[in-house]
Amino acid sequence: MLRTSLFALLLLVCQVALGQTAVPYGNNPAAGKYATVRGVxxxxxxxxxxxPLLLLHGNGGSSKEFAKTIPYFAKxxxxxAxxxxxxGKSVDRADSLSFEMLADDCAALLTQLRLDSAYVLGWSDGGITALVLALRHPQKVKRLAATGANLWPDSTALTPELWQQMKRGYQEGRTQTFTDAGRKNDWKVFLLDWRHPHxxxxALANVKAPAFIIAGDRDVIRPEHTVAIYQNLPRAWLWILPNSGHATLHEHANEFNEKVDxxxxxxxILPPSR
Structure with a gap:
């Protein structure tokens, strides 16, 4: 036991000396801050x-999802994030969520930080929020990249497997009474994707910012839905990653970061082919 502890300590000292200590993204006191906006x-x-580059995570996640993204772009x-x-660490005691609320939060945060606009990169729900932000607050978005985003919640946008899983989750949860604050919050977060977006x-014709629409070829978003999003944007790029699921920014991190950059x-940004 002592030898194992000494080895672990020696390894840590070597990592520090080489600058290889892992940054605790999503829970980093050296970089983390709180901002009270819109009562949240x-x-x-x-x-x-x-x-400025704003990173927006997916449903049930947090800024720690960008551990492979932040080091590249922070240069x-x-x-x-x-x-x-x-x-994550953001507090919200309201009873419901919508992507309009999330987008308005983003705009308010940028305003509080005295930023006129920002580049935006969103994954999954974060990609939806990025599109809604560009629609509701066009002056706040320089350009946006959205990977694994959908425009409505049903089987025409989502794969049959995911849609069936969501239906089972709703049937199991809709009759329950959640007294625990954590489980109540989890249910609220689940309902965000069950009920939204619409x-x-x-409406995408009103997105003024250039957009980069991304998905994996084995994504939980139907490929034809992703292509339709791209085709209806005034100025957009499209990228369907081969051999990738929903987590494009993790499964192909280096290529993903370079392409988005x-x-x-x-x-x-040339308009999409019709």
């Missing part, structure tokens, strides 16, 4: 310097 205490972490951007209300394809820096 939002947690976010800030890294790097340069043009050239001021990265803001936010925990959405009712997620964005008509025609290239999009953010591209001089022109």
């Amino acid at each position: 205490k939002l947690y976010y972490e800030a890294y790097g310097a340069g043009p 050239h951007y001021r990265v803001l 936010m925990d959405s209300r009712a997620h 964005i008509p394809l025609s 290239t999009f953010f820096k591209a001089r022109t």
Whole structure:
């Protein structure tokens, strides 16, 4: 036991010396801050310097999902990795959630930080929020990248497997009375994806910011739904990653980061082919 402890201590000392200690993204006191906006205490972490980049996580997740994203972009951007209300360290005691609420939170946070606009990268629910943010607060979004996003919650947008799983979850939970605060919050977060979003394809014509629409070829979002999102945006890129599921930014982290960065820096964004 003593030898094992000494070995662990020696390994830690070597990692520190080589600058290899793991950063606790999503729970990093050195980078974490709270901002009270719209009556909600939002947690976010800030890294790097340069043009602001807002990172938005998926349902039930937190900013720790961007552990493979933040180190790359923090070299050239001021990265803001936010925990959405009712997620991670962000506190929300309201009874319901909507993507409009989440998008308005993002806009309010940027305003409080005195940022006129930001690049936005969203995964899953974060991708939906990025699109809603661009619709409701167009002046706040320079460009957006959304991976694994859907516009409505049914089997025409989601794979049959995911939709059946969600239906079972709803049937199991709808008759329960949640007295525990944590389980009550989890149910509220589940209902966000069960009931929302409801964005008509025609509304995407109002997105002024250039958009990069991304999904895996084995994503839980139907590929034809992802393509339809791309086709209805005025200025957009499309990327369907081969050999990838829903977690594109994890499964292909290096390529993902480079492609998104290239999009953010591209001089022109051609409209999609009709």
